[in-house]
Amino acid sequence: MLKAIIIDDELYAREELNELLVENKNVEVIAECSNAIEGLKAINSLKPDVVFLDIQMPQVTGLELLSMLDPETMPIVVFVTAYDQYAVKAFEDNALDYLLKPVDTARLNKTIKRVQLSLEKEAALPDYTPVATQQLELIPCTGFQRVLLLEPSEIEIATSEQTGVHLLTSEDKLTASLSLKVLEEKTVLIRCHRQYLINPSCIREIKFLDNGSAEIITKSNHSAPVSRRYLKLIKDRFGLA
Amino acid sequence: METIILLLQQLCVYVVITYLLSKTPVFIPLTFISGRSSHRIAFYLLFSSFCILGTYFSLSIENALANTRAIGAVMGGLLGGPLVGFAVGLTGGMHRYSMGGFTDVACAISTTAEGLIGGLLHIYYVRKGKVDNIFKPMGAFYITLVAEIVQMVIILLVAKPFDQALMLVEAIALPMIIANSIGAALFMSIIQDKKTIFERNYTAFSNKALRIAQSTVGFFNQGFNQESCHSMASVIYNETGVGAVSITDRDKILAFIGIGASHHLPGTAISSGYTMRAIEHGEIIYADGYETGYQCSIDSACKLGSVLVIPLLEADGRVLGTIKLYEPKKKLFSKLNRNLGVGLAKLISNQILTGRYIQQQTLLSQSEIRLLHAQVNPHFLFNTLNTISAVTRKDPQKARQLIQHLSQFFRSNLKQDIEQVTIKEELTHVHSYLEIELARFAERLTLSEHIDQTLLSIKIPTFTLQPLIENAIKHGTSTLLGQGELKINVYLTEQHNTNVVVLEVIDNAGCYKKPVDSSGLGTQIVDKRIKNQYGEQYGLTLSCVPNKFTKATITVPILSN
Numbered sequence: 105m106l107k108a109i110i111i112d113d114e115l116y117a118r119e120e121l122n123e124l125l126v127e128n129k130n131v132e133v134i135a136e137c138s139n140a141i142e143g144l145k146a147i148n149s150l151k152p153d154v155v156f157l158d159i160q161m162p163q164v165t166g167l168e169l170l171s172m173l174d175p176e177t178m179p180i181v182v183f184v185t186a187y188d189q190y191a192v193k194a195f196e197d198n199a200l201d202y203l204l205k206p207v208d209t210a211r212l213n214k215t216i217k218r219v220q221l222s223l224e225k226e227a228a229l230p231d232y233t234p235v236a237t238q239q240l241e242l243i244p245c246t247g248f249q250r251v252l253l254l255e256p257s258e259i260e261i262a263t264s265e266q267t268g269v270h271l272l273t274s275e276d277k278l279t280a281s282l283s284l285k286v287l288e289e290k291t292v293l294i295r296c297h298r299q300y301l302i303n304p305s306c307i308r309e310i311k312f313l314d315n316g317s318a319e320i321i322t323k324s325n326h327s328a329p330v331s332r333r334y335l336k337l338i339k340d341r342f343g344l345a
Numbered sequence: 346m347e348t349i350i351l352l353l354q355q356l357c358v359y360v361v362i363t364y365l366l367s368k369t370p371v372f373i374p375l376t377f378i379s380g381r382s383s384h385r386i387a388f389y390l391l392f393s394s395f396c397i398l399g400t401y402f403s404l405s406i407e408n409a410l411a412n413t414r415a416i417g418a419v420m421g422g423l424l425g426g427p428l429v430g431f432a433v434g435l436t437g438g439m440h441r442y443s444m445g446g447f448t449d450v451a452c453a454i455s456t457t458a459e460g461l462i463g464g465l466l467h468i469y470y471v472r473k474g475k476v477d478n479i480f481k482p483m484g485a486f487y488i489t490l491v492a493e494i495v496q497m498v499i500i501l502l503v504a505k506p507f508d509q510a511l512m513l514v515e516a517i518a519l520p521m522i523i524a525n526s527i528g529a530a531l532f533m534s535i536i537q538d539k540k541t542i543f544e545r546n547y548t549a550f551s552n553k554a555l556r557i558a559q560s561t562v563g564f565f566n567q568g569f570n571q572e573s574c575h576s577m578a579s580v581i582y583n584e585t586g587v588g589a590v591s592i593t594d595r596d597k598i599l600a601f602i603g604i605g606a607s608h609h610l611p612g613t614a615i616s617s618g619y620t621m622r623a624i625e626h627g628e629i630i631y632a633d634g635y636e637t638g639y640q641c642s643i644d645s646a647c648k649l650g651s652v653l654v655i656p657l658l659e660a661d662g663r664v665l666g667t668i669k670l671y672e673p674k675k676k677l678f679s680k681l682n683r684n685l686g687v688g689l690a691k692l693i694s695n696q697i698l699t700g701r702y703i704q705q706q707t708l709l710s711q712s713e714i715r716l717l718h719a720q721v722n723p724h725f726l727f728n729t730l731n732t733i734s735a736v737t738r739k740d741p742q743k744a745r746q747l748i749q750h751l752s753q754f755f756r757s758n759l760k761q762d763i764e765q766v767t768i769k770e771e772l773t774h775v776h777s778y779l780e781i782e783l784a785r786f787a788e789r790l791t792l793s794e795h796i797d798q799t800l801l802s803i804k805i806p807t808f809t810l811q812p813l814i815e816n817a818i819k820h821g822t823s824t825l826l827g828q829g830e831l832k833i834n835v836y837l838t839e840q841h842n843t844n845v846v847v848l849e850v851i852d853n854a855g856c857y858k859k860p861v862d863s864s865g866l867g868t869q870i871v872d873k874r875i876k877n878q879y880g881e882q883y884g885l886t887l888s889c890v891p892n893k894f895t896k897a898t899i900t901v902p903i904l905s906n
Contacts, residue, residue: 120735186727
């Protein structure tokens with residue numbers, strides 16, 4: 105049985121796809137999400153085999169969600185859209201699977217078969233980068249009993265800890281559902297340590313330490329360590345010989 | 346007595362000359378009063394000549410001259426004011442002085458005084474605001490009477506020896522007073538007649554032109570064609586009373602009314618050489634049937650005997666067509682109608698151009714509406730079909746309803762080639778759209794409406810609310826992670842002391858950003874159409890508090906009917 109997650113902002117669209125997948129009997133729908141933020145969390149926690157992803161969704165689109173997924177835990181993604189000429193063209197150009205709403209059962213079954221095959225053969229995942237958003241505009245975060253969307257420029261430090269990836273802003277400490285790697289690739293944040301990213305426009309001070317490493321103090325007095333490995337890169341970036 | 350008759354005879358010659366002069370353009374300035382200096386100089390020259398003329402037409406009596414010089418001086422003052430009166434009197438007086446005699450000085454002084462007396466009456470009338478009284482012959486009579494009495498007194502006072510002066514005055518006082526007063530009255534009467542004729546023609550002309558202009562406004566808004574030309578031609582025919590009126594474009598007759606209408610048929614090609622020439626060269630052609638021959642080019646038995654062909658010109662000078670005025674063989678072309686014809690051609694040209702402009706504007710807005718209709722967003726269509734597909738499984742009844750709403754929506758979209766609908770009709774259209782969107786977004790969208798039911802019959806341009814509601818959902822509520830709320834309000838309010846109808850569409854997203862280039866946007870078209878129809882003070886305004894709400898407000902007037 106394929107474990108599938110449906111992500112679509114329209115209730116009826118989710119129900120419809122769910123019904124069709126249930127009819128197929130080879131798929132188990134393990135979650136239905138009504139937006140990309142819930143979807144991201146569900147993917148990260150449930151690790152599905154396949155995600156049916158709507159493109160047009162509020163705040164964070166399907167293609168943005170795609171670029172938030174960690175390549176290491178990336179599921180197979182089947183795009184679902186009612187009408188989006190450009191996206192459809194991009195899918196075709198990159199040989200990515202997509203479904204058009206209203207979804208045709210025959211086409212859906214064919215898609216499922218293909219997903220099963222590629223899982224069985226443990227084939228490499230298709231390359232989603234050409235259609236994924238290159239720069240993230242909003243980072244979904246969870247705080248205490250709330251979800252919010254941060255602009256990358258608001259983040260001063262991102263750090264990966266046991267409990268997840270934490271984002272420090274001038275006022276807040278939030279937990280993101282994105283890996284440091286994704287944040288590094290898709291935002292302005294740069295790496296200063298294996299477990300730290302820093303926003304270069306928020307640096308107030310770089311303290312050089314005796315052991316060849318350094319410490320960065322941000323505008324809001326957060327501090328992040330700079331490992332020897334990354335210190336040179338940071339020095340280069342700021343023209344400090 | 347003999348002197349009186351002799352002097353009156355002289356006066357007759359004088360009056361005849363005046364009458365003849367009144368036939369020339371020289372006289373036109375005399376028919377109105379103005380303070381312009383060019384006008385005053387003309388008055389001075391004219392009346393000085395009359396003054397001198399009066400001296401020449403004098404009778405020699407007792408070493409002195411019985412004359413009608415006073416008429417020129419008094420009239421000069423009366424019509425031209427004291428300055429002109431003084432100058433005329435002085436000129437006439439100096440001229441008299443140069444002729445010598447024992448009364449030369451007395452006459453020079455008295456003529457100047459007479460000019461001034463006329464001028465004083467002029468000032469009196471002007472100050473009293475009774476300029477028209479200047480033209481009353483009786484006024485001229487009395488003031489000349491007074492002026493002549495003053496002259497006699499001056500002669501008695503100034504001329505020496507006194508005995509001789511007294512004898513002279515006894516001999517000439519009565520004839521001169523009578524002759525000059527009557528002469529002045531006659532002179533004024535001629536001016537008054539001239540003035541009346543001039544004004545009557547002028548009024549008739551402007552009245553006619555104004556009536557035609559007024560009753561033909563908007564004739565060409567539907568285009569320059571046979572129908573509109575026929576209406577135009579019949580107004581001109583009735584107002585001018587010419588034998589026939591015709592309007593052509595560059596190739597054919599568009600309208601013909603009047604004598605000869607039986608064979609000058611609208612729709613037939615132009616055959617007249619004059620018309621072709623007028624079109625080709627853009628010149629006005631007048632064939633009076635005598636100097637320039639005229640013969641109808643269609644029927645040799647045609648009763649029309651003269652024609653005036655005037656080209657209708659575009660702003661850049663290109664010829665659009667012609668207007669032709671005809672008179673029958675037994676009637677002469679009046680100068681009035683000839684002038685009027687030229688003015689009419691200008692009027693018609695302008696009306697055609699305005700009409701064309703208005704037509705283009707309407708066409709433009711119509712094509713824009715069509716474009717809006719065509720812009721039924723494919724997202725909407727396919728998402729709707731998907732919703733229906735899903736609903737069919739669980740609730741076939743509801744699916745049927747949604748299909749009904751969808752067809753209703755498309756049907757009214759296709760049907761709306763009319764310019765205006767009532768608010769009720771627009772709301773119905775909007776509702777079929779909203780029902781679908783409410784189903785599609787299910788729990789994520791709610792709608793609340795506050796609609797003043799008394800305003801449902803108010804007319805608004807078609808497709809006014811629809812784009813606003815579409816925007817509020819597409820760019821508003823659908824971008825929210827949480828609950829979307831859409832509000833539609835229709836109410837009456839007062840703005841600058843007039844009642845206006847307000848239609849509001851409010852979403853709770855607050856995503857609206859002022860576009861950089863707004864031309865051609867749906868909202869822009871909505872605004873433009875309302876402004877076109879009702880004026881600049883109405884239209885669409887958009888306000889937004891980010892993350893709170895976006896409000897689209899439409900205002901339209903309440904119009905009777």
